[in-house]
Amino acid sequence: MARLAVVSGGGTGIGRATAGMLxxxxxxxxxxxxxxxxxxxxVKWIGPQASAVTADLVEPDQVEAVVAAVDGRPVDVLVNNAGAFIGGDESTLAARAARWRATLDSNVITAVLLxxxxxxxxxxxxxxVILTSSIAAQRGGGGAYSAAKAALHxxxxxxxxxxxxxxxTANVISPGYITDSEFFDGRMTEGGHRQRVDSTLVGRAGVPDDIAEAVRWLVGPGGSFVTGQVINVNGGTVLGR
Known part of the structure; x- marks a missing residue:
């Protein structure tokens, strides 16, 4: 029987690229x-080895649908990739609390429950077990999102x-600026893109396959002695931490 991987947030971007690689x-x-x-x-893009479970992983009863789909098989790889930057009003304490709770739910509670x-x-x-974090956890700038991703560490x-x-093994992969995903939907300007590319040492933005390749290494023979680490894949935007 083939090895089994479960990838949350697997429909787009980093999750889809990782699932396709696996x-x-x-x-x-x-x-x-x-x-x-x-x-x-x-699933159509990945091919016949893929199947899908529609679930909101913030809800415990919906997490059980993933367990049912696994059907008792050993899980060789679990990639907790679900998460999002959640914008919103923070003009009142109630609004701020709601945004922070939604951000923690999306980025932390989903991973914990699954x-x-x-x-x-x-x-x-x-x-x-792999957790997808963000460069924002290490350098700040994302408010609730930075805090939530840092919690994963x-x-x-x-x-x-x-x-x-x-x-x-259990590790975090911390991506830098990644294009070809939905993360910046409607929020990225040409100037913002240029600034992020210029902040790298390699002169380019990352793509989802860059993260998938880090997963390939961690779950392969070369990563068998690596655990408890934050693996930075950011083109040198943040160095050595």
Whole structure:
């Protein structure tokens, strides 16, 4: 039986590229997201090894639909990629609280619930848990989004300690500026794009495949001795931390 990977936020951008890479490596892939139409498009693009579960991972009962789709199989790779920058009014304390809670739900609680639901099914030894963070967690500038992504770093350290004796790795991948995704929908200007490219050392924006290649390394033989780490994939925009 083929190895199994579960990728949240798998319908677009980094999640779709990662799921496609894993399918190319011979994995069966379950992609998870809230929008059935985007998932259907991604499954068609990835190929016959992919299937989809439409679920809002903030809701515990919907997380159970992913567990049902796994159907008792060992999970070799879990990529917690679901998340978003959530804009909104912060002119009152109530509005600020609502935006922060929504941001934490989208970027942290989704990962916590999915990981805990699949924890008993992670392959022992040999499983891999990956959390998708952001350069914003390391340099700030994103308010609630920066704080939420930074929370994943601390939680990942706990996971690495818990999972290590069972032969499971846990790591964070922290992307820099990535184009060809929905993250900046309607928010990116030509000047903003140029500034972000100029802030790299390599003179280009990242693309989803850059992150998928980091996942390929972490879940392959070369990454078997890597756990408890934040892997920066940012073109040198932020150095060494």
């Amino acid at each position: 399918a190319g490596e011979g994995y069966d892939v379950i992609i998870v997201g809230r929008r059935a139409e985007k998932l259907a498009e991604a 990981t805990e639901a699949l924890r008993p099914l992670l392959r022992r030894p040999g499983g891999h 601390g939680w990942m350290l706990d996971l690495a300690v818990q999972f290590g004796p069972e032969g499971i």
